[in-house]
Amino acid sequence: MSEDEMGKSVGEGRTAELGRALEAVRRRIDRAVADAGRASAPRLVVVTKFHPAEDVRRLSDLGVEDVGENRDQEASAKAAEVDALAGAAGRGSSGPTWHFIGQLQSNKAKSVVQYAGAVHSVDRASLVKALSAAMSREQARRREAGWGARRDLDCLIQVDLDPRPPHERPAGIGSRGGAQPDEVPALAERIDAAEGLALRGLMAVAPLGLDPGPAFRRLRELSVALVARHPGATWISAGMSQDLEQAVAAGATHLRVGTDVLGPRPEVG
Numbered sequence: 001m002s003e004d005e006m007g008k009s010v011g012e013g014r015t016a017e018l019g020r021a022l023e024a025v026r027r028r029i030d031r032a033v034a035d036a037g038r039a040s041a042p043r044l045v046v047v048t049k050f051h052p053a054e055d056v057r058r059l060s061d062l063g064v065e066d067v068g069e070n071r072d073q074e075a076s077a078k079a080a081e082v083d084a085l086a087g088a089a090g091r092g093s094s095g096p097t098w099h100f101i102g103q104l105q106s107n108k109a110k111s112v113v114q115y116a117g118a119v120h121s122v123d124r125a126s127l128v129k130a131l132s133a134a135m136s137r138e139q140a141r142r143r144e145a146g147w148g149a150r151r152d153l154d155c156l157i158q159v160d161l162d163p164r165p166p167h168e169r170p171a172g173i174g175s176r177g178g179a180q181p182d183e184v185p186a187l188a189e190r191i192d193a194a195e196g197l198a199l200r201g202l203m204a205v206a207p208l209g210l211d212p213g214p215a216f217r218r219l220r221e222l223s224v225a226l227v228a229r230h231p232g233a234t235w236i237s238a239g240m241s242q243d244l245e246q247a248v249a250a251g252a253t254h255l256r257v258g259t260d261v262l263g264p265r266p267e268v269g
């Protein structure tokens, strides 16, 4: 076999592997949906952090429409690479929607709005301001260039549901960041009023090492209160590889699953 052919068959093996893992996750979701007596399944956002652009392209070919990333530098480079791969294969630019799900510094807003369709981790007023300013500029730029209109950025408020004080929490995903539950109403008003942003709902990571059920049910309660004031803000982004069943039971509309689709990655914060 030539090196090229060898590379190709390794690539096909990876696509098949991703396809099987994806199928297994979809079956878990379907079962959880049936168990919960829900009429429809949540959207699956496949979290591709630490995995290469080629994997995003493979997932796209397998029908995945939404991918998630938690670091701007990695996501921005990967999104550009995925575009280039799609172009090279003559597929045009109908790639997946990129969901930004990690802690976000305000000075990265300008970069994030270039590729992301949604930000799940809005947790403070200063970030709302930065994202809105960046989106307004991006929308104006596209108008002036005569490109198609840029939709408003879908924004979710990340809520901190960990009852423990920060210094007593184990380090890991979601251990930092997130607005306090009582900050949600004011933050929602700000997003709703901000140019270029669309308030969609709430996001949370279950507190590490604790039963995710109570946290997800609390998130659901906060969502009911939010929707009463903002009828369009119905999204609930909750549930990862380990706790997607509990999230489905609590009414999640979006699941963020990485490891169980793509396999293990280096330890991340």
Ligand SMILES: *Cc1c(COP(=O)(O)O)cnc(C)c1O
Binding pocket: 047, 049, 070, 101, 102, 173, 174, 205, 239, 240, 241, 242, 256, 257, 258, 259, 260
């Ligand atoms: C990495 C990450 C996920 C996916 O976690 P897995 O356990 O790999 O499924 C979900 N949400 C956030 C915020 C993440 O950073």
